[in-house]
Amino acid sequence: MKDTPIPHIPVAIVGGGQAGLSVACQLKTKGIESVVFERHEKFHSWRVNRWDSFCLVTPNWQCRLPGFHYDKEFGGKDPDGFMLRAEITDYLDAFVATFEPNIYEHVNVTRIAHHPQGGYVVETSVGTWTCDQVVIATGGYDKPIEPAYAEALDPTIVQMHSVDYRNPSQLPDGDVLIVGTGQSGVQIMEDFIRAGRGVHLAVGPAPRSPRKYRGRDAIDWLHDAGHYKITIDTHPDPVKALTQTNHYMSGRDGGKEIDLRKWHVDHGVELYGSLANMAGHKLEFLPDLTRNLDDADRSYVGIRDQIDGYIARNGIDAPEEPPFVKVWEPSCERTELDLKETGITSVLWAIGFRPDYDWIEVDVFDARGKPKFNRGVTDVPGFHFIGLGWLNTWGSGRFLGIEEDSAHLAEQIDLQLQSAGTRAVA
Structure with a gap:
């Protein structure tokens, strides 16, 4: 045969x-x-x-x-x-x-x-x-990314990766800690706020972007300015381009920008630096919250400046915008957290994939x-x-x-x- x-x-x-x-x-x-x-x-x-x-x-x-x-x-x-x-x-x-x-x-x-x-x-x-x-x-x-120390978390605390998340009802009553502030993390943050849940956010190094600026979506301005035609071979900082997390903003309700400082002031979102370790029901954070917020704002202002330059060079009539002002700054860096004392019952990982x-x-x-x-x-x-x-x-x-x-x-x-x-x- x-x-x-x-x-x-x-x-x-x-x-x-x-x-x-x-x-x-x-x-x-x-x-x-x-x-x-x-x-x-x-x-x-x-x-x-x-x-x-x-x-x-x-x-x-x-x-x-x-x-x-x-x-x-x-x-x-x-x-x-x-x-x-x-x-x-x-x-x-x-x-x-x-x-x-x-x-x-x-x-x-x-x-x-x-x-x-x-x-x-x-x-x-x-x-x-x-x-x-x-x-x-x-x-x-x-492969969803979860750090090795996640295994040391108290098993009564529910853990979930963003790939499995659908809505807040999946997680038990109580506050949630969201780890990561890329596009997924900040949008899921809004889900929990709308559901009336307490949100704690471990803020990473992700940059942020304006949404509407000087009468148009920032993406429209950048497109007209030729920003999206830049190739990796001609990029002024290709290493940064290849390794940087996506800028965070939202398309919800017609589009909005996300300023985590405002979400803290307006909605009570508790902000911490990058998560560094877990053991039982205690967490450790790096003292980098101020730096991460400032870096995100620097990216935000840089995009505004880039758009301003394009408008000026081309003599475009566009409405003016007030300068960016920080609405809140951390008074101290909180590097430790007890989940049980804080009422956090779940951790949602939004730190990406491999x-x-x-x-x-x-x-x-x-x-x-x-x-x-x-x-x-x-x-x-x-x-x-x-x-x-x-x-x-x-x-x-x-x-x-x-x-x-x-x-x-x-x-x-x-x-x-x-x-x-x-x-x-x-």
């Missing part, structure tokens, strides 16, 4: 989010066959890994999937608004319906390695394929385990990445840049297939 031959595909795409499916769309336009492998269902992170009140932080007009822009092909009526979770998935599903990709859902890719005869072997939970080209589109949100590339047996990583590439194209022929922050510009890894990034990658794949003589037409 003859062995069943292993199926071959020109391009294997791992990850069925907007990045991987954008590449599939661009390849199909070029007549190149691809298969997308998704371990859950397409757009899983948008459907499942978001809380109930989640909405975009960037305005809807930045949703620019290949040939399917929010305010054009999708026909969106609120380009300056911020889509809710269900609206985002409606947009994504409508995009996929325009080209019907070849996607295997609920299939886990367990190994990718070089094939002895050239190309790659892709092992999955439902079988093995070979391919000429590989695109890794799994993003950087595989990627998982353990299943990739191809030499495309640096000594720290980070992928090495130029605009997603690695030095190993036929191996590529998409959907990562600053793949090329600020918009990489976001809706704004995925059309350009996926078009570039599809072009590189096409050239490599032609060069190798393996160009196949879908």
Whole structure:
């Protein structure tokens, strides 16, 4: 009895989010066959890994999937608004319906390695394929981050990571400590305040941004000024760009900026520095609250200054804004906290994620385990990445840049297939 031959595909795409499916769309336009492998269902992170009140932080007009822009092909009526979770998935599903990709859902890719005869072997939970080209589109949100000392916390204190959070009712009555002040942490903070819950916030080094400034959304000003066209190769501080946490602000209720000082004054949010340790029901914080608040404000004022400069250089008539004033400053740095004495019954981790590339047996990583590439194209022929922050510009890894990034990658794949003589037409 003859062995069943292993199926071959020109391009294997791992990850069925907007990045991987954008590449599939661009390849199909070029007549190149691809298969997308998704371990859950397409757009899983948008459907499942978001809380109930989640909405975009960037305005809807930045949703620019290949040939399917929010305010054009999708026909969106609120380009300056911020889509809710269900609206985002409606947009994504409508995009996929325009080209019907070849996607295997609920299939886990367990190994990718070089094939002895050239190309790659892709092992999955439902079988093995070979391919000429590989695109890794799994993003950087595989492993939720929780520090090792979290295991030393009193087990009566409920712990949850933001990936599992949906609404305040999941956590027991009492105050909550939210660890992390990126976009997730500050937006979840507002959820608990609206629910009438006491909130304590461990403030990290995340920067913040204005929302509306001088008559327009700050993102609109920055877009017009060419800020989002800066590439990582031309960025004045590429290390900072690659390592800095996203600026925090909100798209809720039409969009708002988040000043943690005001949330302390107006809503009683208790602020601490970076969390440093846990033991039983006692916590330790670094004495860096003042510095972290000041650094966030410095970023905020810097963006305002950048917009002011653009307005002045171009002679634009725009309303003036009063200068930024701190509404509150810490009188001391609180470095210790007793959860039971304070009435905190739960801890919510919002300190991010790590990627998982353990299943990739191809030499495309640096000594720290980070992928090495130029605009997603690695030095190993036929191996590529998409959907990562600053793949090329600020918009990489976001809706704004995925059309350009996926078009570039599809072009590189096409050239490599032609060069190798393996160009196949879908």
